[in-house]
Amino acid sequence: AGYITYDPGFVNTGATSSAITYIDGEQGILRYRGYPIEQLAQRSTFIEVSYLLIYGELPTKQQLEDFTSKISRHTLLHEDLKRFFDGFPRDAHPMPVLSSAVSALSTFYQDSLDPADTDNVELSTIRLLAKVPTIAAYAYKKSIGQPFLYPDNSLGLVENFLRMTFGLPAEPYEIDPAMAKALDLLFILHADHEQNCSTSTVRLVGSSEANLFASISAGIMALFGPLHGGANSAVLEMLERIKADGGDVDTFVNRVKNKEAGVRLMGFGHRVYKNYDPRAKIIKQTADEILSKIAGGDELLDIAKRLEERALSDDYFIERKLYPNVDFYTGLIYRAMGFPTQFFTVLFALGRLPGWIAHWREMMQDPATKIGRPRQIYTGEKERDYKPLSER
Template sequence: MSDDGKERTVELRYDGGAQTLPLLTGTEGDQAFEVKTLLGTAGMVTLDPGFGNTASCKSEITYIDGAAGILRYRGYPIQDLAQGSSFLEVCYLLIKGRLPEAAELKEFADELRSNAELPEGMADMLDAFPRNAHPMTLLASAVNTLSAFYADSVNPQDPAQVDLATTRLLAKLPTIAARIYRNSIGEAPIAPDPSLDYVENFLNMTFGSAKPEGEVGELFAKAMDLLLILHADHEQNCSTATVRVVGSSQADLYGSVSAGINALFGPLHGGANQAVLEMLEQIREMGGDLDAFLAQVKDRESKTRLMGFGHRVYKNFDPRSREIKGLARQILDRQERPDELFELALKLEDKALADSYFTERKLYPNVDFFTGVIYRAMGFPTSMFTVLFAIGRLPGWIAHWREQLADPATRISRPRQLYIGPGERSYPGRA
């Protein structure tokens, strides 16, 4: 609707006719014209590979302005949440739609503590997997299997079961992830400790006695909490869209999130921070010659890419990267010796931002540029990086699955196609 109350429209003209389509406006002035009747009225569909120009839904959860570098969860700027909130408070905000009161947050945290243990059969299943299997494969398998252990929370039409599945997933994913890591290094699992908060408990289950104590331990917990907040949601990215597509069939929350984990496992989605570390290692092997490396990046004949720069949505600084850079400095300043890769990353950032070749192409540091350096300093192997991403993204997946479930406009996802194969042809007879 316009300010005068009249419905706003756009006109689509094509050979043989025209269609008048509703023009919708979002909270921040974003506009979309609705094409859901186009096939029925005009016999046509839209073609948008990768869906970069297609809104699949209306959502109240996360707002992004890629040109201005803005990210907000439920209206709250990511900078404010990063500096003043906690991961559990952000989980509550994304899933419930509002910030919790102190008593509500305590009750929420207590519920997660009391549900953190794994069922005995699941622990046995995880222990039976090969130690050298990728952690993301195991994580997706374990989450999908939760529906077998908890048949009392698989009905999307029962609000109580949805709430129970939500609690169990949030509570158990860190426990699953920690056990996967412990198995991979041949160490005994560490049970959840109800005296610890959510993030401290995860770090304890993961590293045990190897976890740093005192000031460094507190800094690591703070860093992990912040990184989880920064990864908690990013509207309709590949994995979140996958959760929605699978959930649109009324698949349960466990199966839908498992599908999202598999989507995140794809190297084009969740593996960028590992690729940044590999790039920095490559530069180190070149003797730290940043000019030579950047020349390779600019060479059209070269396959060398500048990892950790640029974003599908952001055409300015990724607002999450600003928060992470300062955190990386705090952590690495407390290392016993300087971190060569971090120093290379700082110098590479400076050179790239001073080079018009990159700035004219809107290539600015994104959330992945310093994340891998931080995880590495904390002791995580690169194979666990995407698992940490999944723990952070879980509340966003859940929020979108629940929002879609509650939306009366939801239909099972069924994209169309433009067929370009052979026309009808006769099947050859057999001799």
Template sequence: MAEEVRIKNTGLRGVAVADTKISFIDGEKGILLYRGFRIEDLAQKSSFVETAYLLLNGSLPDEKQLAEFSAELVKARRLPDFINESYKRWPAQADPMDVLQASVPLLAMADEELEDESREANVRKAIRLIARIPALVAAWHRIRNGLEPVAPDDKLSHAENFLWQLLGHKPAPEFARELDICLLLHADHTFNASTFACREVVSTRAHMYAGVAAGVGALSGSLHGGANARVVKMIQDIAGERDLAGWIRNRIDQGERIMGMGHAVYKTTDPRAVILKQTSEKLGKKAGNESWFKLLTQIEALAVKEFEARGKPTIKPNVDFYSGSVYHMLNIPNDLMTPMFAIARITGWCSHIIEEKFAEAQGKPALYRPKAEYVGDYCGPVGCEYRPPEARK
């Protein structure tokens, strides 16, 4: 047997695999940029739709461009009829992420521009996906609960329309605005696992929907999506806990995670978490339910103090720590919180897919083909000798 070889860069951590103009992270300083714009400025002054235009096209739209882009998104909201009819035959207990991943190829089947790989056609496909991923999540949620899907309302904003189609009643504008900010904050985050999955798949010259389906699959894994739902479960499990500091110490002593704390890239507070903390507080006050926000701030303060005492001062809240409470206050079920991630990240996925598809023109190889370090058996310089079953011991 060959001597064991340790691969230094397990998981490609710290390995640059491609160039991008879409987003940038400075993990030491807690900075996130979309196309050069600070996430804090966009969250305060922009909207999810305007930010989607920015990520897809490389610049902020003027008034006419924004109106046209918004109109295209509204026009694309309606799902093909066969999807809703198909959903009625699917098992009601199916995981929403499995449903979403299975639904993306259904959208591909209905796209007349599927084989058109021009940049213009890919942008139009991206618009349809951004508009329809929320519709898929909302339709499945209603159908699994024995309800009919709700038709989109063309007068509502992107966030308002999703809540309308999901819950069946028009949301208060201020609640929809807070959801809009959440979607904006989750829209992109450089080469995370799901984004890399999208880019790797389309590097084979597969179409956009194939890449997006891969992204949904990657996001469904417990090490990527779903952390916000686990934060909600953590809050529910410790409600009424009298010794929070002791609970936190015990978790850390046992090697368990404090959900929503720490990040693979940020060595300080995730800038998105700062904004979502404010959002959680505002929604709690508007909803007349500040208990979750107060509990989260207590956990944050105690956990940061405990980590600092253990020589781990870089473990701070990430984007998931407060986002789960925001979605909970918007009446979004726990098992839809990872699909909510996809509703936002579809914008970044499509932007990266388009960038990947046209990177070859700038000299990038057409296909990702990383090298693996073989650490298995050799049985000699020419390989192992095959022996029939009766000769094996």
């Protein structure tokens, strides 16, 4: 008692034990429930990975069918919840819209919120996995003034999301299988990353026994920030700026090295990885495949590659072990798929959702869980006496 460890940003503080995700930052290793990310990326699907993260094992054929069909039966939004979207300004950023709507799920399912009731937690889990893609698609539709499409439950989760996002009521929507597969892959790569800022937020909020919807809504807002999930949008804005300035990566890198206020190489660096982010490796390959199909190549991809090469051979980045992270190439792929820049972080949230749920559930089941309540080092005034207004 009386002794407090001071660790801003929790750089060295383990706040929980967890059996979900393993990271070795020095070697660039990432595993979900023991399975290497490279194998999951190549052979699994997002829905299967969601099951794996939440329930701990890969599903059998029957389990996967049941899980998939349960999710597809919950994709509709309550009609009253749909009207929420009318209240936001047309140019509203989709992240707070998403967070607000997820928060509002607590009001639509008030009879099934008890965090200690495992049946309710199961139902909330399915509702979130099913409804968050619908909410995300509606946030997009609202921003461009197009009508909302009801989900088509004969489609898979990713296909359904693409159709609700890009489809129109008046014409059939042709799903591009390559695009659906690439998005599925990106969701797998984002699905969990142990105690990152948003996941820690979900745990901290949940540790007060706040319900799953409330906790995930808070996690979405933590992800919004440019140092976390918002980095994927920030990378694209950075590449656009470099392009507008004539494509000169040297000048930009020098500005970063001179630590000009607000200038960071977005999509580089990571609290845990001091090596190439294994997710970035897989994504770079995907970016190459997808973007090579675009006529004349992609100028921003070219800038990104030159920027990466330049940074990786520069002492500033070498000394600090700064490598590309998951966000460096994702924006380019999302852009090629037709998503607006503002929407990229929503796609990160869709991918991270099963990870957040898995962590919330793990925390609730862990007998060692206590309410999260960090301590502080007080640096304020010593005791002093109140002065009446006339004497101040």
